[in-house]
Amino acid sequence: MYAQMVETGLKKVQDLADMTPQERAFQARIDADVKIEPKDWMPEAYRRTLVRQIQQHAHSEIVGMLPEGNWITRAPSLARKAILMAKVQDEAGHGLYLYCAAETLGVSRDQMVADLHAGKVKYSSIFNYPTLTWADIGTIGWLVDGAAIMNQIPLCRCSFGPYARAMIRVCKEESFHQRQGFDIMMTLCRGTAEQKAMAQDALDRWWWPSLMMFGPPDAASVHSAQSARWKIKLLSNDELRQRFVDQTVPQADYLGLRMPDRHLAWNEERGHYDFGEIDWNEFHEVIKGHGPCNRDRMHTRVKAWEDGAWVREAAMAYAEKRAAREKAAA
Amino acid sequence: MSAEWPLWEVFIRSQHGLAHKHVGSLHAPDAEMAIRNARDVYTRRNEGISIWVARSADIHASSPGDRAPLFEPSNDKVYRHPTFFPMPEEVKHI
Numbered sequence: 001m002y003a004q005m006v007e008t009g010l011k012k013v014q015d016l017a018d019m020t021p022q023e024r025a026f027q028a029r030i031d032a033d034v035k036i037e038p039k040d041w042m043p044e045a046y047r048r049t050l051v052r053q054i055q056q057h058a059h060s061e062i063v064g065m066l067p068e069g070n071w072i073t074r075a076p077s078l079a080r081k082a083i084l085m086a087k088v089q090d091e092a093g094h095g096l097y098l099y100c101a102a103e104t105l106g107v108s109r110d111q112m113v114a115d116l117h118a119g120k121v122k123y124s125s126i127f128n129y130p131t132l133t134w135a136d137i138g139t140i141g142w143l144v145d146g147a148a149i150m151n152q153i154p155l156c157r158c159s160f161g162p163y164a165r166a167m168i169r170v171c172k173e174e175s176f177h178q179r180q181g182f183d184i185m186m187t188l189c190r191g192t193a194e195q196k197a198m199a200q201d202a203l204d205r206w207w208w209p210s211l212m213m214f215g216p217p218d219a220a221s222v223h224s225a226q227s228a229r230w231k232i233k234l235l236s237n238d239e240l241r242q243r244f245v246d247q248t249v250p251q252a253d254y255l256g257l258r259m260p261d262r263h264l265a266w267n268e269e270r271g272h273y274d275f276g277e278i279d280w281n282e283f284h285e286v287i288k289g290h291g292p293c294n295r296d297r298m299h300t301r302v303k304a305w306e307d308g309a310w311v312r313e314a315a316m317a318y319a320e321k322r323a324a325r326e327k328a329a330a
Numbered sequence: 331m332s333a334e335w336p337l338w339e340v341f342i343r344s345q346h347g348l349a350h351k352h353v354g355s356l357h358a359p360d361a362e363m364a365i366r367n368a369r370d371v372y373t374r375r376n377e378g379i380s381i382w383v384a385r386s387a388d389i390h391a392s393s394p395g396d397r398a399p400l401f402e403p404s405n406d407k408v409y410r411h412p413t414f415f416p417m418p419e420e421v422k423h424i
Contacts, residue, residue: 040394089374096371100355103337109357110334166354173375312359316333319359 002124002148003056004215004287006233008049008223030231035161038104046230049223050160051105052121053232058098059116059123063297065091067131068140076134083180084137090177094170101162117302125283126213128291135188135195135202141181143203143210143248149174150244151214154234163232182251189255196256203252204260211275212283214241245273337386338364340371342378350382358383 016024023043029036036042065088072088075081099109115121126144131137152174155167188199215237218224227233245264252259263276285291335357341350353372358364364383373381392400408414417424 037394039391086374089370093371093374096356097354103355108334169354312335315359315363316335319363322360 002060002151002213003053004122004124004213006049006053006056006223006227008226009045010222010226013222013225013229027229030159030229033159033231035164036159037161045226046232047105049227049230050163050232051102051107053227054098054102054105054163054166055107055112055115055121056123058095058102058112059121060127061091061095061098063123063127063301064144065095066297066300067127067129067293068137070131071134071137074134075137080184087141087177087180090173094173097166097169098163101160101166104162113305117298117305119289119298122287124213125286125291126209128286128294128297129206129209130293132205133198133202135185135198136206138181138184138188138199139202139206141177141179142185142251143181143206144213145174145177145181146248147210147213147244149178150240150247155232157231157234159231185255185257189257199255200257203257207260208278208282209286211241211245211278212280212286214238214244216280216283242272245275249273335359338368338383339386339389340364340368341382341384342368342372343380343382344378345376350380353377355386 012018014023014027016027019027022041026036026041026043026046036046068084068088068091072081072084075084099112102112103109112121116123131140149171152167152171156164156171158164158167185199188195218237224233224236228236249259249264261276263274265274267274286294289295336359337355338358338361339355340353342353343350356364356367356371358367361383365381368381368383372378404410
């Protein structure tokens with residue numbers, strides 16, 4: 001998802017027998033659906049895992065602005081430009097809500113930015129694919145934001161208060177993102193043959209990477225099981241992926257587009273769509289930094305941060321100077 | 331690396347006459363910029379008509395460990411709730 005393969009640093013899921021009395025009391029609060037707040041005692045592994053997860057999520061929102069920002073100047077009309085700008089601005093906002101949530105756990109903003117730039121913390125694999133045509137912007141809103149909603153709605157109920165509250169804000173805004181994407185796709189699919197072909201081409205390129213967003217099957221993963229006990233992961237990757245496929249295939253049918261998967265078929269018995277094998281090699285390559293745009297994305301992020309340094313320094317120097325003047329006058 | 335901008339807590343009052351409510355935090359060099367940034371981060375969809383910001387460092391909070399001694403004294407004073415006093419059916423408007 002926006003946070004993929006988050007490690008807990010633990011070798012096995014913690015049973016009650018492994019826990020100190022304090023840890024047991026903590027688990028009991030989670031089991032009773034009591035929210036954990038920043039000043040509450042928490043196991044170090046819970047804190048570290050959440051920092052990792054929320055941070056990855058925040059970085060994904062920020063890096064996720066790049067593939068779309070790419071199209072702001074080339075959007076086909078003034079209305080589309082304004083809408084896309086509002087959408088990209090929301091993504092910045094989502095990143096900021098999430099950074100704030102992570103900061104309540106005692107990690108500084110500068111540290112998180114430094115970790116991203118040093119490649120120590122990842123962002124979602126999906127943002128390492130290029131946006132070649134305008135239809136890619138429609139497809140991202142429809143599929144990528146659609147997948148994000150699928151993942152983020154359960155997280156509104158997660159055990160850590162600041163993260164849950166950030167997710168509620170994010171989910172309220174995310175629906176606009178998905179609908180503006182679907183609206184772009186509808187317009188293209190009702191347009192000329194070339195426009196429809198463009199929509200199909202974008203779907204062909206984005207479908208599989210969108211399914212990879214949910215991460216590899218994790219039913220047997222210690223980290224996922226532990227995160228589930230801590231209620232910071234509420235559904236398995238495969239459950240979320242299946243829901244996403246079930247919801248999205250009829251939408252593609254409506255658009256008159258076909259999914260690039262010859263194994264895709266409704267399974268009456270299961271009451272779900274069956275779908276083909278995902279190329280997990282591709283996913284792992286992208287995660288390791290060998291996707292089509294990894295280097296470009298990081299280069300752009302680092303450059304933006306470095307080019308903005310003088311603004312941050314000047315604003316701080318001005319604030320300090322003014323505070324000193326006020327103090328002297330008092 | 332330059333010094334990090336200080337952290338501010340943001341409080342927004344919505345249009346419906348409610349009190350300012352904590353919505354989150356952000357970094358800004360001073361109060362003026364904190365209010366401007368809060369507008370962009372927390373009020374993109376008519377969430378409010380008034381913004382307060384306060385330096386996070388200036389906020390003092392009760393400690394979670396003191397929760398019991400702090401709040402228990404009021405828990406046994408159930409007579410503070412009007413439902414403590416049963417009223418006869420036939421008595422109206424009370």
